[in-house]
Amino acid sequence: MVRPVRSGAVRFVSYRPSPAVHGALALRPAAGPAPQGPGLRLVRPAAGEDAEVQAVAEAAGRLAVEVLAGTRPPHQLSLVAVPAVCREIAAQLGPGTRRGRIVPPKVLSTRSQRPAPDVAEAVALVVVAGRVHALALRLEHARGRWRCTALETTAP
Template sequence: MRRRTSTREAVRIVRYRPPATQGALALRPVAVPVRGPGLRVVRPGDGVEAEVRAVAGAAVRLVVEVLAGTRPAHQLSLVAVPAVCRVVASHGGVGTRGRRVVPPKVLSSRVQRPSPAVAEAVAVVVVAGRVHALALRLEHARGRWRCTALETTAP
């Protein structure tokens, strides 16, 4: 039986190109939502959702810190498969040697569950003073959630 090789990459770096404008900026005022305190009602059976959100948040922070050069790449192996770790490690901290490293920030993040064993997380992050998008796919296997795919606009 022949084994099919997958052409899908584990990590994809997307180069951002701003839309072309005709000499005028398309700006409009943005309303800033007011958030209440971080309290929420805990319902029975919410343990899995809370676990997924915690793992996704940790994975986003780890990936962003490795990309920014503030965290060693080997620590990413806690939440990611080896293919993702290798690619992120090769891109992480690029251009930060000899310069002051600005700590990255996670501005916002969202998690959704397309199936019981799969979660997808998206985040807006700041790396080296620039805003970037980050998308992760988490899969549950052998009792753990692991990042199996990553897409980002960060360098």
Template sequence: MRGRTGKSAAVRFVRYRPVPATRGALALEPAAAPVRPPGLRLVRPEDGVEAEVRSVADAAVRLVVDILAGTRPAHQLSLVAVPTVCRELLHHTTARKHSAPTLRPTRIVPPKVLSNRLQRPAPTVAESVAVVVVAGRVHALALRLEHTRGRWRCTALETTAP
């Protein structure tokens, strides 16, 4: 910067440039939209593979929480999980339903995801850890996602929920 007079660098002065003559009665001519070549778009850091794996992990956590709470059938997990995980969770939820009946009606508390973290130990592996509320109690939930055949699928599931 030439001729610095000790003023703050946060303030910048811009010279006034006269507006060229306009056509018509308007004093301002509408600005033309910026032209972008076809096929190009703005890429944000959260776009791409990270956004895809995060959305699959969030959906899988939400599905598992709803299944554990009994508000969603277990077969819906097949959208994001391998068949062995679906079978184990289905077996777990049906065994819990056929356990000793309760004598008094219980209040249904909607499930909630309190926090969800994602890490990538390998390029084709992601692990998601979540703190969830199921039946009014706080539980931990861990999912392992693997990228196979062009899709992210949940291949392992651990939880402290009953």
């Protein structure tokens, strides 16, 4: 059984594009040979589980980005997240996070994968205040439901 992340469950990443890139994705190949490890293995879920994980990932991503944008109160995130994630996001937002007129955020796409039977990782591209940001979620299955145990985002 995988244990949920207890501390540092939420990470806000400040994204600053490199000035040398000029709007293009710059990839630099790694120097030397690729590192050799134990390798990855594909864990195939049972029928219907992919759809369930994808639905939970989309709902969790949408709720998280709406809380971060200020269109939802932070306590509503508890529907899909463990208490540590809810506490850290509420602490980051602080009191009085609602501003005047707020443009609702939009989830552009969501992808998920299953690195282990009771663990799913999802990424989402979201638009917050007219800018595209990334959102990464770790979902763990415990007590019959999927819950977000870690969140990382470039959204403000």
